[in-house]
Amino acid sequence: MTRRRPFFVTFLAPAVVTAVILAAAILEVLQYSVREFIPGSLDVGGFTLENFVRINRPIYWLVLLDTFYISLLTAVFSLLLSYPVAYALVRAKRDWVRSLLISLSITPLFTGEIVRTLSWMLTLGADGFVNSILRKLSIIDMPIQLMYTRFGVVVALVQFSMPVMIILLATAISHVDRDCEKAAANLGASPTAVFWRITLPLTMPGILSGVVVIFAWTMSAFSTPQLIGGGKVLMISNLAYLQGFSVLNMPFAATLSLIALVAALGSLALMKSATGRLEKRLAIH
Amino acid sequence: MRVFAFWSLVTAILVYMTLPTIVVLMTSVNPTEILAFPPEGISFQWYQKAVTYPDFQTAFWNGIVVTSFASTLALIVGSTFAWLVNRYEFAGRGVLEAVLWSPLIIPHFTLGFGFLLLGGAFRLQQGYVMVVLAHMVLVMPFVTRAVYVSLANVDGDLSRAAANLGASPFHVLTRIELPLVLPGMAGGWLIAAVISFTEFTASLYVTGSRTQTLPVAMYNYIREYADPTVSAISAMLIIATTLLMFIADRAFGLRRVLAIDTH
Amino acid sequence: MNPSNPADPAVEIVRVRKDYGSAVGVADVSLTVGRGEFVTLLGPSGCGKSTLLGMIAGFVDPTAGKIIVDGADVTQVEPYRRDIGMVFQSYALFPHMNVYDNVAFGLRMRKLSKAEIDAEVRRVIEMMKLGGMEERRVRQLSGGQQQRVALARAIVIRPKVLLLDEPLSALDKNLRAQMQVELSDLHRKTGLTTIFVTHDQGEALSLSDRIVVMNRGEVQQVAPPIELYRTPANGFVASFIGEINALPAGRYEISGGEAALVLPGIGRLTAPARPEWRFGHGTEVRAFLRPEHVQPAGTQAGDAQAGEGANRISGVVAAHVYQGSHTITRVTVEGIGLVETRVTGAEIMAEAPVGAPITLTIDLGQAVLLGEG
Numbered sequence: 047m048t049r050r051r052p053f054f055v056t057f058l059a060p061a062v063v064t065a066v067i068l069a070a071a072i073l074e075v076l077q078y079s080v081r082e083f084i085p086g087s088l089d090v091g092g093f094t095l096e097n098f099v100r101i102n103r104p105i106y107w108l109v110l111l112d113t114f115y116i117s118l119l120t121a122v123f124s125l126l127l128s129y130p131v132a133y134a135l136v137r138a139k140r141d142w143v144r145s146l147l148i149s150l151s152i153t154p155l156f157t158g159e160i161v162r163t164l165s166w167m168l169t170l171g172a173d174g175f176v177n178s179i180l181r182k183l184s185i186i187d188m189p190i191q192l193m194y195t196r197f198g199v200v201v202a203l204v205q206f207s208m209p210v211m212i213i214l215l216a217t218a219i220s221h222v223d224r225d226c227e228k229a230a231a232n233l234g235a236s237p238t239a240v241f242w243r244i245t246l247p248l249t250m251p252g253i254l255s256g257v258v259v260i261f262a263w264t265m266s267a268f269s270t271p272q273l274i275g276g277g278k279v280l281m282i283s284n285l286a287y288l289q290g291f292s293v294l295n296m297p298f299a300a301t302l303s304l305i306a307l308v309a310a311l312g313s314l315a316l317m318k319s320a321t322g323r324l325e326k327r328l329a330i331h
Numbered sequence: 332m333r334v335f336a337f338w339s340l341v342t343a344i345l346v347y348m349t350l351p352t353i354v355v356l357m358t359s360v361n362p363t364e365i366l367a368f369p370p371e372g373i374s375f376q377w378y379q380k381a382v383t384y385p386d387f388q389t390a391f392w393n394g395i396v397v398t399s400f401a402s403t404l405a406l407i408v409g410s411t412f413a414w415l416v417n418r419y420e421f422a423g424r425g426v427l428e429a430v431l432w433s434p435l436i437i438p439h440f441t442l443g444f445g446f447l448l449l450g451g452a453f454r455l456q457q458g459y460v461m462v463v464l465a466h467m468v469l470v471m472p473f474v475t476r477a478v479y480v481s482l483a484n485v486d487g488d489l490s491r492a493a494a495n496l497g498a499s500p501f502h503v504l505t506r507i508e509l510p511l512v513l514p515g516m517a518g519g520w521l522i523a524a525v526i527s528f529t530e531f532t533a534s535l536y537v538t539g540s541r542t543q544t545l546p547v548a549m550y551n552y553i554r555e556y557a558d559p560t561v562s563a564i565s566a567m568l569i570i571a572t573t574l575l576m577f578i579a580d581r582a583f584g585l586r587r588v589l590a591i592d593t594h
Numbered sequence: 595m596n597p598s599n600p601a602d603p604a605v606e607i608v609r610v611r612k613d614y615g616s617a618v619g620v621a622d623v624s625l626t627v628g629r630g631e632f633v634t635l636l637g638p639s640g641c642g643k644s645t646l647l648g649m650i651a652g653f654v655d656p657t658a659g660k661i662i663v664d665g666a667d668v669t670q671v672e673p674y675r676r677d678i679g680m681v682f683q684s685y686a687l688f689p690h691m692n693v694y695d696n697v698a699f700g701l702r703m704r705k706l707s708k709a710e711i712d713a714e715v716r717r718v719i720e721m722m723k724l725g726g727m728e729e730r731r732v733r734q735l736s737g738g739q740q741q742r743v744a745l746a747r748a749i750v751i752r753p754k755v756l757l758l759d760e761p762l763s764a765l766d767k768n769l770r771a772q773m774q775v776e777l778s779d780l781h782r783k784t785g786l787t788t789i790f791v792t793h794d795q796g797e798a799l800s801l802s803d804r805i806v807v808m809n810r811g812e813v814q815q816v817a818p819p820i821e822l823y824r825t826p827a828n829g830f831v832a833s834f835i836g837e838i839n840a841l842p843a844g845r846y847e848i849s850g851g852e853a854a855l856v857l858p859g860i861g862r863l864t865a866p867a868r869p870e871w872r873f874g875h876g877t878e879v880r881a882f883l884r885p886e887h888v889q890p891a892g893t894q895a896g897d898a899q900a901g902e903g904a905n906r907i908s909g910v911v912a913a914h915v916y917q918g919s920h921t922i923t924r925v926t927v928e929g930i931g932l933v934e935t936r937v938t939g940a941e942i943m944a945e946a947p948v949g950a951p952i953t954l955t956i957d958l959g960q961a962v963l964l965g966e967g
Contacts, residue, residue, distance in 0.1 A: 051419060052500035057411035058421075064408050065430040068468050071445030072437070078448055127344050134341045149577075150345050154352065156522075156572045158529025160546040161565040164553060165351030168358050168562065173365050175354045205348055225686035228653055231673040232680045233700030233751060237333065240674075243699075247690045266438030268532040273553065283440045283532075290444065300448070303441040310436055 072307075078300035090297055097301035106285070110305075113281045116196060116271075117264040120203040121257045124211045127204065128256070132215035155209040159269045166202040166274055167193065194278040202270050207260045214259065218252020219245070251321045258317035262310040282306050352569060358559045359566035377563040387564060390548035394528050397459065397544055401466035402474070402523040408467070409474035410516055414508070417482040435472050442469065443536030450537065457539030465537045469530060470523035477522065481515025482508070518583030525572055602665035604629045604787035605650065605755055610659030612645050612811075619645045621811040622659070627755075627789060632781050634790045634798040637808035638834070643791045646808075647757050650789065652676050664754050674703070679753030679786075683760045685744040687732040693719070693743050694728035700751035714750055721783070722746040738769050742776075749784060758790040762797060774800060795835050799823070807831050825870065825962065832882040832962055839888060839933050841881040846873045846963070855881055855958060860929045863905050865959035879963045885922065885936035887960040890946065891953040908953050909933065914943045925952055 079098075082091030100106070135147040154162060169175045170192035177189040192198045222245055230240045268283040275284065282302055290299030358366050362374040381387055416428060434442060446465040450456035485508060493507045494500075531546035538547055545568075549561050605627040612619040620642040627633045635643035648654035650661055652673030661669050668676055688696050694715060701711040719725060722742040732740060741761060748756060758777075762770045778801060781788055792798055798805050799819045807814040807822065807830070815827040826832035833840060844857040853867035863881070873879055891906055909927035921942055923935045935954060946952045 053411075053504070054415070054419060054421075057415045060408040061412040061415065061427060061431065064468065064471065065427055067449075067464060068434070069430060071442065071449045071465075071468075073445075074448035074452065075441060075445045127347070130337065130341050131344055131348075134338070147341075147345075150349060153573055153576060154348065156525050156529070156576055157352075157565075157569050158531060158546055158572075160531045160549050161355070161529065161568050162351065164549070164561055164565055165355045167553075168366070169351045169354045175350070175357075175366065178366060202351075205351065208348060223684065223686060223689075225682045225684050226688055228651075228673070229680070229682055229686035229747075230688070230699065230703075231653075232651055232676075232678065233747065234674050234677075234703035235699070236672075236674050236703075239703060244688060250690075262436065266440065268438075268440050268535075269550070273550075283438065286440060286444070287535075296448075299444065303438070303444045306438045307441045310438060314436060 075300045075303050075307075078297050079304045081297045081300075083295045083297045085295075088294060088296065094297075097298050100298060101301065101305070109280050109282055109285050112196075112279070113265055116200060116203070116279075116281060117261045119200050120207055120264040121261040123200065123204045124207040124260050125215075125253060125257055128208050128211035128215055129253075131208070132212045132219055135212065135216050136219045151212045152209050154205070159206070162206055163202065163269050163273050166198070166205070166270075170198050170201070170274070193274060194276040196275075196279050199271050199275050199279050202274050203264055203267055206267075206270065207264060210263070211256045211260055214256040215249065215252050218249040218256075221252075222248045251325050254321050254324060255317055258313055258320075262313045265309055265313075266306055282309075355562050355565045355569065359562040361559060364558045377559045378567070380558075380560045381563040381567070384552075384560065386543075386548050386552070387545065390543050390545045393538075393542055394544040397462050397466055397542075398524050398527040400459075400463045401527045402470055402520050404463070404467045405471040405474045405523050406516060406520045409471045409519070410478045410512070413475045413478035413482055414504075417479065431475065432472050434469050439469070439530070439532035440536065443533030446533070447536045457537065457542055459542055462534070462537050462542050462544070465533050466527045466530060469533060470527050473522045473526060474516075474519035477515045477519025478512055481512040485511045514583045518579055521575060521579045521583070525575060529568065529572070599665050600629070602662075603627060604631070604664065605789070606660075606662040607646070607650070608660040608662065610646070610649060610656045610661060612642070612649065612654060613657045618811045620649070620656075623808075623811075623813050625806060625813065625816065627787060629787055630785045632788045632790065632801060632803045634792060634802040634805045635808060636792060636795060636798040636805050636834075637814075638793055641808040642811040643793075643808050644759060645811075647680075647759055647789065647791050650755070651678055651680050651757055677751065677753055678755050678757060679748035679751060680757040681741075681744045681748050681759065681761045683763060685740050685761075685764075687740055687743055687747075689731075689733060691732070692728065693724060693730050693732065693735070696732060696743055697746045697750055700747065704751065718746045718750040721780075737765050738773060741765065741773060745780065749780075749786065753786070756786045756788045758788065760792055761790075762792070762794075770797075777801060799835070807834060809834075826882070826964075829880065829882070829964060832964070837885050837934060837936075838962075839883045839885065839930075841883065841930060843878050843880050846871075846875070846877050846879040848873075848875050853958075855879065855963070857929070860927070861907050863956050863958040863961075865905075865957070865961075868959070871963055873963070873965055877965060879965055881958065882962040882964065883956060884960070885934040887957040888933060888935045889955050889957070890923070890935060890937065890942060891955040905956050905958060906953050907933075907956065908951060911946045911948050911950050911952050913948060916940055916943065923952075925954060927954075 078090060080093055080095065082094045082096065084091050101110075131147065131151055135144060135151065138144045138147065167174070171177070172189040172191075172193065174192070176192060177186070180186045181189070192201075226248070227240050227244050230244045231237070235243060265281075266283060267281060268287070271279050271281040271284050272287070275281070277284075280288075283306065286299045286302035286306065289295045289302060354366075357370060359377055360373045360375065361370055362372045362376070412427075412431065416424065443465060446461050447456060450458065450461035455461050489507055489511070490503050493503045498506065528544070529546060530544070531550065534544050534547050535550065538544060543551070545564070549564055552561050603626045605625075607623055607625040609622050609624050610620060611622050623642075623646060625633075635646060637643050645654055649656050650663075652668070652671060656669065659669070660667055663676065663678065688699065691699070697715045697718060698711050701714055706714070719728065722745060724739065724742055724746060727735070727739065732743060735743065744761065761777075762773055765773060774797060777790075780786075781801075790798075790801060799822075802819055804816060804818055805822050806816045809830050815822060815831045817825075817827075822831065822835055826835060829840065832838050841855075842857060842860075844855045844863075847854040847856060848867055848871075851866055852864060853871060854862055854864045856862050907927050907930070909925040909930075912924045912926045912932060915922040915924070920936055920938050921940055923937060923942055923946070925933045925935065927933050933954065
């Protein structure tokens with residue numbers, strides 16, 4: 047290129063500086079993860095792979111497994127609950143219904159995790175909404191334990207993840223060719239058959255990316271397991287925080303943070319190749 | 332029948348999605364600490380307590396400062412970068428894009444921890460600089476995306492026509508392209524500001540007691556006390572963000588900025 | 595359902611109406627399609643032809659009226675229980691299935707046995723010359739092949755009626771001509787009652803037993819192609835089918851066997867009266883003339899002078915459009931506007947260059963005369 051490129055350097059510089067700062071922050075985590083922990087000190091020692099070996103203990107494995115399990119449950123239930131809403135949102139005939147559905151399903155995205163977590167604490171707590179109602183209706187006399195359980199954590203996480211899931215599914219559903227559904231009906235497929243044989247298969251790439259995005263996203267959840275789990279339900283994020291700020295073992299906290307990052311990147315990379323193949327098979331794009 | 336069952340299901344799911352919000356709003360105006368049904372009246376005492384609680388006051392202003400700097404910096408860096416990506420092919424473009432998009436994927440506690448350690452390395456830990464940098468990096472993908480979508484919708488022939496009529500690159504940028512992407516930039520800035528103001532996890536790592544933002548102060552309060560003061564703050568945040576998003580949708584077409592596609 | 599009676603028409607549309615809010619999509623249309631007939635719904639976009647087709651298939655609920663297929667009222671029947679084949683404008687082939695599965699879909703919905711399905715699918719695939727492509731993904735097919743799959747998929751269920759919604763519009767010109775021939779062959783071979791929707795009058799004229807011309811939701815005329823071309827029922831049909839010159843309204847005079855049209859300020863056109871011209875003496879009529887029935891009489895200035903009089907009008911050449919075997923010449927005539935003539939060969943371009951005066955002979959005997967109002 048011999049042509050001048052106006053603003054090239056001026057506009058490139060801030061982006062590069064930002065990228066370098068971000069990379070430096072992540073490299074710091076990497077750097078700490080291979081340092082020796084000196085008990086009783088915030089300073090770290092020399093190079094070691096000890097932190098990665100340490101992961102290999104059952105208590106840490108269990109946390110990792112629990113993190114996977116909670117993320118998987120969240121992704122699956124998020125899909126099951128979001129699909130009907132996304133379908134209604136795309137297919138509703140009236141404009142105001144569509145607007146209402148969009149507002150109701152998207153707004154929770156912007157209130158922030160603390161507000162949303164607190165809301166669930168008030169809903170699920172021993173004196174919370176659900177228990178009060180159940181007691182009022184004399185269905186129970188003792189409050190049922192919803193807080194500090196895996197169930198409570200998943201109930202909250204599913205609700206948090208739904209706006210994103212709904213956006214992804216709605217996009218996929220809106221790309222389904224309505225003529226294909228009509229053609230299927232014309233060929234004798236009942237509305238149920240049209241859904242299972244045409245609509246659902248054609249939205250498969252959206253379903254797949256939704257499930258994986260939410261899976262990866264839930265693996266990095268922090269405040270919900272922290273507050274609703276209350277130490278009884280530990281995800282990798284809570285373990286990392288505990289190690290860093292209670293045990294003050296920064297190197298091990300760094301190792302756990304790094305593992306969470308790799309898990310998130312890994313599942314997304316897996317999804318990319320899987321959806322890529324699926325879309326090729328469907329020849330959708 | 333089938334249609335009725337479907338819409339009942341959708342309604343039930345939406346009730347599940349909105350129930351916690353309604354509970355917070357109800358708790359915030361409850362006269363006593365323990366929520367009772369039906370409510371025994373309405374009281375704004377928790378709101379009064381919330382706005383006069385010193386930690387919340389400090390945290391609110393910290394949040395305003397951090398959010399203003401972080402989203403404005405993100406706007407500048409993000410828009411220029413979006414313009415660059417829209418306009419030029421260059422070596423390393425893919426890498427640069429991947430790095431700047433990565434905060435969407437990197438767990439916030441990893442990112443927060445990274446900035447905490449980075450701050451330590453430069454003796455800036457828990458200071459405003461690190462908080463602003465962390466927030467800026469976190470919200471930048473949203474601004475970049477908003478501007479990128481607006482730029483992609485600008486007909487490239489407009490810029491070529493302006494150049495053909497004798498406009499210098501500077502004038503093409505400021506007279507043609509900037510006015511056309513301004514709504515996208517404003518929408519992107521607003522989303523960035525809302526996300527930054529309500530961000531919790533990374534903030535928990537990078538802020539100190541002096542620089543803590545509102546969500547961090549709320550977290551610390553919840554761990555100490557169990558009264559509805561935090562519900563009052565939450566209610567105010569819910570109302571404020573809902574209003575802002577409503578305005579954003581009206582003014583800048585939020586759905587376009589978020590690229591939600593329903594037709 | 596009643597067993598179908600061979601005496602019943604294939605499709606009966608009885609005073610069907612579709613309102614969209616206050617706008618009318620289809621206004622009180624009645625139509626009977628005989629067994630094995632190939633009927634075309636023709637009209638400009640928005641004329642209601644696709645809405646009507648949608649109502650027959652069951653995708654659009656009529657506001658009023660009845661749709662009867664094979665003697666049974668299907669107005670309230672769900673689309674998937676109608677047994678009506680349809681080829682969509684976009685083909686709507688299922689992208690996640692191969693050719694075989696697309697064609698087999700309707701039979702599978704009818705819960706036929708595997709062997710029956712296989713036999714039927716193979717038969718239709720052979721018939722549509724799709725042999726060897728069973729495993730192909732539909733997006734790997736050419737436009738013409740996709741078209742054949744869509745047809746195969748629609749006819750394999752042995753539908754009571756076959757609906758074709760502008761199926762040729764996505765094809766390029768050469769392929770379209772070829773598919774027209776194939777559609778004709780298919781219709782002859784299967785004997786399927788076919789309702790075809792198009793906005794292309796050429797397609798309609800070459801394929802149909804009868805054409806239904808629609809405009810603004812109303813049926814303008816139902817007639818075989820030749821009748822439609824020769825004796826259009828009104829000005830809309832006249833100008834929609836083929837090229838035609840619309841002359842301004844004139845006075846119809848009749849004496850003995852001789853009819854005359856007096857165009858004030860332009861001239862007097864005469865011809866032996868035709869039986870279908872049942873206008874009273876002195877009534878207002880409009881004449882429509884095909885370009886081939888307007889011919890140049892002379893191109894010299896003298897000719898033009900001498901030419902004033904019977905069946906002649908004068909004007910100035912505005913443009914020539916050379917079309918190979920013939921030339922379309924547009925002439926500006928005072929009081930009328932542009933009049934089109936169609937002349938064999940290319941000589942006229944030299945004889946009457948643009949701007950030259952020209953006299954035209956009008957063959958009123960070939961004209962379509964329509965009473966006003």
